[in-house]
Amino acid sequence: MAEQSGSIAVSSGVPIRGLMPGGAIWKHISRFARRKPLGAFGAVIALILIIVAVFAPFIATHDPAATNGALVYAPPGSQLLLGGDQLGRDVFSRLVYGARVSLYAGLLSAFIGASIGMVVGVASVHFGGKTDLIVQRIIDTMMAFPPLILAITIMAALGASLNNVVIALTIAYIPSAARVLRSQALAIKEMDYILAARAIGASHGRIIFRCMIPNCLALYIVLVSVFLGTAIVAEATLSFLGIGVPPDVPSWGGMLNGAAQTYVHLAPWLGVFPGLAIAIVVFAWNLLGDALRDVLDPRLRGTW
Amino acid sequence: MQAYIAKRCLLFIPTLLLATLIAFLLLRVIPGDPALVKLAGETGDASFTQAELHDLQVKLGTDKPLYVQYGKWMWGMLQLDFGQSMYFEEPVAQDLIDKFPITLELTVLAMLIATIIAVPLGLVSAIKQDTPADYISRFISIAGVALPNFWVGILIVYFLVLFFAWMPPLGYANLWEDPATNLQQFIFPALALGFFEMAFTARVTRSSMLEVYREDYTRTARGKGLAERVVILRHALKNALLPVVTISGFQFGRLLAGTVVIENIFMIPGMGRLLLDSVFHRDYTMVQAIVVVITVSVLVLNLVLDVLYGWLNPRIRYS
Amino acid sequence: MATLLEVKDLRTHFFTREGVVKAVDGVSYAIEEGETLGLVGESGCGKSVSALSIMRLVPDPPGKTVGGEIIFDGQDLLKLPDSEIRRVRGKQIAMVYQEPMTSLNPVLTIERQLTESLELHLAMSKTEARREAVRRLEQVGIPDPERRLKQYPHQFSGGMLQRVMIAIALSCNPKLIIADEPTTALDVTIQAQILDLMKNLSREYGVSLLIITHNLGVVARYADRVNIMYAGKVIERGTARDIYRHPSHPYTLGLLNSVPRLDLPRTEKLDPIEGQPPDLMHLPAGCAFRERCRFAIARCAQEIPPLRPVSAGHLSACFVAETLLSRAKEHAA
Ligand SMILES: Nc1ncnc2c1ncn2[C@@H]1O[C@H](COP(=O)(O)OP(=O)(O)O)[C@@H](O)[C@H]1O
Numbered sequence: 031m032a033e034q035s036g037s038i039a040v041s042s043g044v045p046i047r048g049l050m051p052g053g054a055i056w057k058h059i060s061r062f063a064r065r066k067p068l069g070a071f072g073a074v075i076a077l078i079l080i081i082v083a084v085f086a087p088f089i090a091t092h093d094p095a096a097t098n099g100a101l102v103y104a105p106p107g108s109q110l111l112l113g114g115d116q117l118g119r120d121v122f123s124r125l126v127y128g129a130r131v132s133l134y135a136g137l138l139s140a141f142i143g144a145s146i147g148m149v150v151g152v153a154s155v156h157f158g159g160k161t162d163l164i165v166q167r168i169i170d171t172m173m174a175f176p177p178l179i180l181a182i183t184i185m186a187a188l189g190a191s192l193n194n195v196v197i198a199l200t201i202a203y204i205p206s207a208a209r210v211l212r213s214q215a216l217a218i219k220e221m222d223y224i225l226a227a228r229a230i231g232a233s234h235g236r237i238i239f240r241c242m243i244p245n246c247l248a249l250y251i252v253l254v255s256v257f258l259g260t261a262i263v264a265e266a267t268l269s270f271l272g273i274g275v276p277p278d279v280p281s282w283g284g285m286l287n288g289a290a291q292t293y294v295h296l297a298p299w300l301g302v303f304p305g306l307a308i309a310i311v312v313f314a315w316n317l318l319g320d321a322l323r324d325v326l327d328p329r330l331r332g333t334w
Numbered sequence: 335m336q337a338y339i340a341k342r343c344l345l346f347i348p349t350l351l352l353a354t355l356i357a358f359l360l361l362r363v364i365p366g367d368p369a370l371v372k373l374a375g376e377t378g379d380a381s382f383t384q385a386e387l388h389d390l391q392v393k394l395g396t397d398k399p400l401y402v403q404y405g406k407w408m409w410g411m412l413q414l415d416f417g418q419s420m421y422f423e424e425p426v427a428q429d430l431i432d433k434f435p436i437t438l439e440l441t442v443l444a445m446l447i448a449t450i451i452a453v454p455l456g457l458v459s460a461i462k463q464d465t466p467a468d469y470i471s472r473f474i475s476i477a478g479v480a481l482p483n484f485w486v487g488i489l490i491v492y493f494l495v496l497f498f499a500w501m502p503p504l505g506y507a508n509l510w511e512d513p514a515t516n517l518q519q520f521i522f523p524a525l526a527l528g529f530f531e532m533a534f535t536a537r538v539t540r541s542s543m544l545e546v547y548r549e550d551y552t553r554t555a556r557g558k559g560l561a562e563r564v565v566i567l568r569h570a571l572k573n574a575l576l577p578v579v580t581i582s583g584f585q586f587g588r589l590l591a592g593t594v595v596i597e598n599i600f601m602i603p604g605m606g607r608l609l610l611d612s613v614f615h616r617d618y619t620m621v622q623a624i625v626v627v628i629t630v631s632v633l634v635l636n637l638v639l640d641v642l643y644g645w646l647n648p649r650i651r652y653s
Numbered sequence: 654m655a656t657l658l659e660v661k662d663l664r665t666h667f668f669t670r671e672g673v674v675k676a677v678d679g680v681s682y683a684i685e686e687g688e689t690l691g692l693v694g695e696s697g698c699g700k701s702v703s704a705l706s707i708m709r710l711v712p713d714p715p716g717k718t719v720g721g722e723i724i725f726d727g728q729d730l731l732k733l734p735d736s737e738i739r740r741v742r743g744k745q746i747a748m749v750y751q752e753p754m755t756s757l758n759p760v761l762t763i764e765r766q767l768t769e770s771l772e773l774h775l776a777m778s779k780t781e782a783r784r785e786a787v788r789r790l791e792q793v794g795i796p797d798p799e800r801r802l803k804q805y806p807h808q809f810s811g812g813m814l815q816r817v818m819i820a821i822a823l824s825c826n827p828k829l830i831i832a833d834e835p836t837t838a839l840d841v842t843i844q845a846q847i848l849d850l851m852k853n854l855s856r857e858y859g860v861s862l863l864i865i866t867h868n869l870g871v872v873a874r875y876a877d878r879v880n881i882m883y884a885g886k887v888i889e890r891g892t893a894r895d896i897y898r899h900p901s902h903p904y905t906l907g908l909l910n911s912v913p914r915l916d917l918p919r920t921e922k923l924d925p926i927e928g929q930p931p932d933l934m935h936l937p938a939g940c941a942f943r944e945r946c947r948f949a950i951a952r953c954a955q956e957i958p959p960l961r962p963v964s965a966g967h968l969s970a971c972f973v974a975e976t977l978l979s980r981a982k983e984h985a986a
């Protein structure tokens with residue numbers, strides 16, 4: 031009895047490439063929400079963050095930069111929803127505008143970092159041999175620099191500004207993205223149609239971008255969502271330390287710097303609300319990222 | 335095993351060189367000539383003459399080609415000379431020798447607290463899957479990785495102030511001279527620092543233990559009639575801890591980096607605070623030296639972990 | 654011969670989020686002392702689950718044995734408290750698993766994995782257990798056992814590991830060894846060696862053997878009696894000779910026709926069973942094999958055919974068993 035009809039496991043991956051008809055998208059979303067309620071909750075919070083960031087001028091009740099001597103350390107309540115800071119600025123409005131900074135820095139650095147990392151990782155595998163060896167050694171060495179230290183160093187070299195934060199965080203993410211995607215690419219490299227593409231002499235660019243990268247997209251999406259959560263924290267950390275976004279730009283991390291620390295016992299709302307905003311957003315992103323990972327590629331559990 | 339350790343140690347040398355090269359490039363090349371930066375001053379628009387620039391370049395050695403500068407710097411570091419601070423105009427090494435132990439203590443303490451709480455938490459969570467104990471532990475770990483360490487630090491300070499009228503101590507006691515006071519002073523900063531890693535490790539431990547539970551060899555162990563306690567302690571634990579060992583290298587690096595934040599909140603005169611001050615002072619020599627110290631610490635720990643991993647995992651040891 | 658183990662109407666179901674999988678649904682069989690019993694069926698039909706149910710090793714959740722009895726030594730194993738079933742596992746009933754590579758703990762030495770049951774069940778000291786372990790390794794044909802004891806599973810080949818598993822299973826002189834596809838993961842050349850080894854040792858020590866396989870050739874050669882399983886139920890039972898010569902269930906017939914046979918003239922070409930095994934979550938009414946069956950009659954859609962005797966010691970769960978039987982006899986004549 032050499033061959034019996036063995037049961038063939040069919041992977042239930044979610045299609046990423048190719049267009050889905052409009053109705054199918056809703057079906058996927060509702061299925062996702064039913065299977066992963068926590069992930070759906072995360073997605074809702076993430077959506078709220080995006081809406082707040084985009085429509086900040088309409089949501090904010092005050093000019094986030096306007097100082098008012100009468101409202102210095104005003105407690106949360108009737109006058110100012112979430113109180114006033116050491117210069118009498120409205121904490122709520124600064125939080126709303128801070129969402130812009132968080133999202134901008136988080137999104138850009140996560141996307142660019144993961145993208146560059148993906149190309150580096152995949153190309154390194156594709157070219158293989160010495161190239162791969164060298165790239166691997168560089169990545170391994172870069173991994174010995176804690177990402178925050180890497181970011182601080184780059185900020186030290188570049189100076190404080192929002193775009194420099196993006197650059198610093200992007201560079202900090204490249205090594206880990208390259209590393210994770212490199213191992214994925216190693217598996218893909220041996221797949222039949224990649225071997226076939228090589229055999230018919232497809233160009234390097236074609237193999238990398240048309241054949242290998244599309245197969246890394248599930249991992250890439252998961253990676254971006256994970257990076258985004260950590261990037262929001264990293265931006266806040268840099269701004270909290272005073273070397274990220276300049277102090278006049280409202281950012282969640284920056285709001286916790288200075289007075290929020292010194293006078294935390296007199297005006298606890300200064301220290302509580304921005305931190306809460308970060309925690310909720312990151313919590314939501316983590317839930318979403320976990321759910322995405324489970325749905326898109328369960329094998330990725332515990333890869334980082 | 336010996337061959338394995340020897341191989342790791344040999345690989346360590348080029349990695350070390352590469353790491354210093356990266357640190358050098360980041361701080362010597364991106365910001366431009368330190369002499370220029372220094373003359374331009376804090377605001378970046380102070381005026382100076384070409385002659386002044388040249389003198390300073392000669393003094394700092396930046397008139398030489400980059401590879402000469404790198405070589406000199408490396409050679410100095412081998413003799414524990416990390417260069418002159420551009421701000422204090424004193425050797426950097428003395429500061430490092432004073433402050434690194436403080437930061438290391440904080441980091442190790444945070445790591446210990448995190449691991450000692452997290453591993454049992456994760457194990458209980460996995461063993462008692464889908465019970466209240468599991469839900470509590472999972473909530474702690476999911477929430478924990480969402481709380482930035484600076485916020486945890488601020489909240490801890492807030493509670494200390496509220497309940498103990500806490501003030502930053504005027505001086506921090508030395509661990510070896512007055513361990514009781516020292517630990518008392520360090521316990522809360524370490525807790526703030528290690529909170530994230532605690533949550534993270536608990537999570538990794540839980541999922542790794544659940545994975546091990548699904549493995550065939552766990553079933554084999556049960557099939558021999560071993561008590562559940564023996565199955566867990568003898569068969570599952572060692573396998574489940576392998577990923578925990580693997581991640582602890584990154585965790586150590588993250589904790590070292592986190593001291594920059596925590597030392598500032600708790601006013602601890604360690605290397606982390608020195609790093610931030612040096613960034614503000616544009617003291618590139620100091621920043622560079624600290625980055626090298628941190629990276630080398632991580633690399634050394636990774637080497638130790640590799641050996642530990644080999645000891646735990648025979649598949650690595652014998653291949 | 655006395656009955657060693659009797660499985661009565663065993664039902665083990667998996668309660669998954671998608672629904673209830675009736676992996677084993679009313680299975681009954683008995684194993685006599687010293688007998689080798691075969692359990693055969695396509696993958697996914699519930700063979701492993703029925704074996705694990707005996708040892709109470711079905712992962713719970715999602716699995717649960719929801720009905721039946723397993724009488725061993727006059728006791729119902731399903732009713733024993735945990736501490737008691739642990740004294741049966743490894744001591745009275747031992748298992749050999751399908752994947753030797755993953756069934757041994759990668760971070761423990763072979764010695765540790767061999768001696769622990771000796772220390773537990775036979776209360777041996779470390780040195781006694783070690784000596785016994787060496788003896789057992791020799792017995793299963795592992796050269797240089799002293800040195801091998803110090804090694805780890807990854808230093809062994811699959812066949813050697815399966816020998817180690819057999820040594821572990823034999824170590825406490827159990828009355829029954831359950832071998833769940835013991836050779837499926839091994840090279841063809843090794844398979845016969847392992848099966849011969851098991852058969853010889855079981856004969857030598859009078860151990861009963863439950864061999865689970867999807868390979869009818871294996872049971873024809875090694876088993877005294879055979880149970881054929883389909884979709885969580887036993888659908889035919891008889892001596893190996895009955896099953897091979899006079900199959901009386903269409904599924905068994907299909908299994909036999911899908912393998913090359915050396916004992917019959919090559920009159921018919923190979924003829925694999927068409928279609929797929931049914932979804933155990935949504936079993937059709939009536940006979941589970943109906944949709945793939947060439948002999949199905951109207952009644953098959955309404956009633957589940959019971960397992961009933963068609964000749965002495967030969968049972969079939971098919972309404973047209975007699976027709977098949979006479980056909981097979983004609984054929985042989
Ligand atoms: N842990 C589980 N969860 C859900 N279903 C399971 C589980 N283990 C086994 N099953 C189901 O039980 C059925 C029988 O499995 P098994 O006994 O392993 O088959 P085999 O006859 O190949 O040994 C399969 O259809 C499988 O889907």
Ligand SMILES: [Mg+2]
Nearest residue numbers: 700701833834
């Ligand atoms: Mg099976």
